[in-house]
Amino acid sequence: MTDKDKVKDLLKEQGAMTIAVGPGQAVRISLNKKGEIVKEIVQMPVKKIDPALVAKANKRFEWLINFLICRYHFVHRTLSMMRKFPDTTVSTMGVRVVAAGKFELYYNPEWFDARTDAQGVYVFVHEVLHVILHHCTTRQFDDHDLGNIAQDLAINELITEVNGICEKPRDKNGNLIGVFVDELKKQPLLKDIQNKQTAEWYYNYLRQKQKEQESKGKGKKGDGKVDLGTTMDDHGGFKEHEIADERVRALVRELDSCKMWGSMPQGDVELILQAQVKKVNWRNKMRQWWGSQLAKMKYSTRKRPNRRFGYIMPGFKKAYEDTWLVVIDTSGSTWGYGLLGQFLNIINQMVEEGVPIDLMLVDCEVQTEPKPYERRKAQYEFKGLGGTSMEPVMKVVEERKYRGVCIATDGEFAAPTKPSHAQVLWAVPKGKNPPVEWGERIYIEQV
Numbered sequence: 001m002t003d004k005d006k007v008k009d010l011l012k013e014q015g016a017m018t019i020a021v022g023p024g025q026a027v028r029i030s031l032n033k034k035g036e037i038v039k040e041i042v043q044m045p046v047k048k049i050d051p052a053l054v055a056k057a058n059k060r061f062e063w064l065i066n067f068l069i070c071r072y073h074f075v076h077r078t079l080s081m082m083r084k085f086p087d088t089t090v091s092t093m094g095v096r097v098v099a100a101g102k103f104e105l106y107y108n109p110e111w112f113d114a115r116t117d118a119q120g121v122y123v124f125v126h127e128v129l130h131v132i133l134h135h136c137t138t139r140q141f142d143d144h145d146l147g148n149i150a151q152d153l154a155i156n157e158l159i160t161e162v163n164g165i166c167e168k169p170r171d172k173n174g175n176l177i178g179v180f181v182d183e184l185k186k187q188p189l190l191k192d193i194q195n196k197q198t199a200e201w202y203y204n205y206l207r208q209k210q211k212e213q214e215s216k217g218k219g220k221k222g223d224g225k226v227d228l229g230t231t232m233d234d235h236g237g238f239k240e241h242e243i244a245d246e247r248v249r250a251l252v253r254e255l256d257s258c259k260m261w262g263s264m265p266q267g268d269v270e271l272i273l274q275a276q277v278k279k280v281n282w283r284n285k286m287r288q289w290w291g292s293q294l295a296k297m298k299y300s301t302r303k304r305p306n307r308r309f310g311y312i313m314p315g316f317k318k319a320y321e322d323t324w325l326v327v328i329d330t331s332g333s334t335w336g337y338g339l340l341g342q343f344l345n346i347i348n349q350m351v352e353e354g355v356p357i358d359l360m361l362v363d364c365e366v367q368t369e370p371k372p373y374e375r376r377k378a379q380y381e382f383k384g385l386g387g388t389s390m391e392p393v394m395k396v397v398e399e400r401k402y403r404g405v406c407i408a409t410d411g412e413f414a415a416p417t418k419p420s421h422a423q424v425l426w427a428v429p430k431g432k433n434p435p436v437e438w439g440e441r442i443y444i445e446q447v
């Protein structure tokens with residue numbers, strides 16, 4: 001099936017599709033009577049941009065950006081490399097990645113007109129921090145809405161208010177626009193939220209709180225709901241983009257080598273520098289492990305030429321079953337929320353690629369029999385009881401001649417016997433280790 005056929009199928013299902021290509025313009029794709037694909041440019045209903053307002057914004061942009069040069073040199077440097085674009089399809093302001101990995105600052109002129117200069121500075125710093133912390137270029141959260149809130153909380157913690165120079169944006173009634181840690185702290189349910197944390201920290205914290213609320217709130221209504229509010233700006237233009245990501249790294253190297261951080265405290269600068277380190281993702285490592293095992297497996301079962309007899313005929317006795325075993329030690333308490341889900345996602349992918357996988361659950365009391373892994377059923381709770389035995393697992397691996405075993409555990413058990421042939425991969429939370437030297441290990445952490 002060609003791409004064209006796929007598009008045709010989609011159009012048959014959904015009718016016409018309209019794709020925005022720029023402010024006020026879109027391409028409409030549909031099928032004509034002959035069943036051919038037709039493209040046409042259509043104008044989208046956009047509110048007219050008042051040129052006077054744009055001119056005014058431009059003037060203020062210029063003044064404000066130049067004003068930033070001493071105190072906020074890095075903000076000035078970052079903003080000066082961005083195109084500014086009035087856009088009435090958004091209600092606030094935002095940064096987006098455009099062609100060739102460049103950045104664009106888009107804004108609603110009316111919204112910007114309602115901001116004071118000091119608020120303008122705050123929002124500029126906010127947008128620039130999104131860029132240099134790689135928020136716009138790496139999608140890292142499953143729940144985008146919550147991720148947006150978490151990123152804004154982390155960023156706003158890095159912006160110091162200075163009266164008359166840099167102030168949090170407020171609406172006509174003087175209410176704050178955006179999300180702030182100190183504001184959330186006022187809600188009894190969130191009183192233990194901490195200042196100066198990373199977006200990942202806020203994300204996990206809020207997700208945990210939501211989960212607690214969901215389990216408590218069953219049956220009851222409106223009781224102690226967590227109210228998170230909304231971000232101060234638009235995050236709709238965030239998308240993964242490696243070239244843009246590289247550009248950000250180059251920019252931050254320049255900012256740092258030229259000491260352009262202005263009045264930013266050293267601790268905050270460190271946080272920005274840390275965000276530049278490319279994280280070697282444990283999920284990729286785990287996929288690689290499976291990949292390399294499968295490659296080895298193919299190699300060893302391929303027909304190989306023999307010097308004396310040419311090709312050995314296939315059909316020599318297989319020493320092992322090809323099935324792999326995945327073990328989940330449910331007694332562990334240190335696996336954070338969501339990590340098990342990510343672990344299982346990788347197992348799901350392996351099953352989809354045709355790797356036969358059995359699953360076995362162990363905790364301090366029971367061991368289940370290995371059963372073929374079922375994708376849909378994958379919901380397991382960690383009980384946090386501590387202590388388990390891996391010896392029965394190794395016995396099963398040995399008896400059933402598994403090719404390999406991947407064990408998700410917190411490592412709290414007595415050293416078991418090493419299996420004689422099976423490959424072993426320990427998946428342990430960061431900071432933990434299995435009590436043995438053998439087997440490969442992967443450290444699971446929130447990334």
Ligand SMILES: [Zn+2]
Nearest residue numbers: 152231232233
């Ligand atoms: Zn934001």
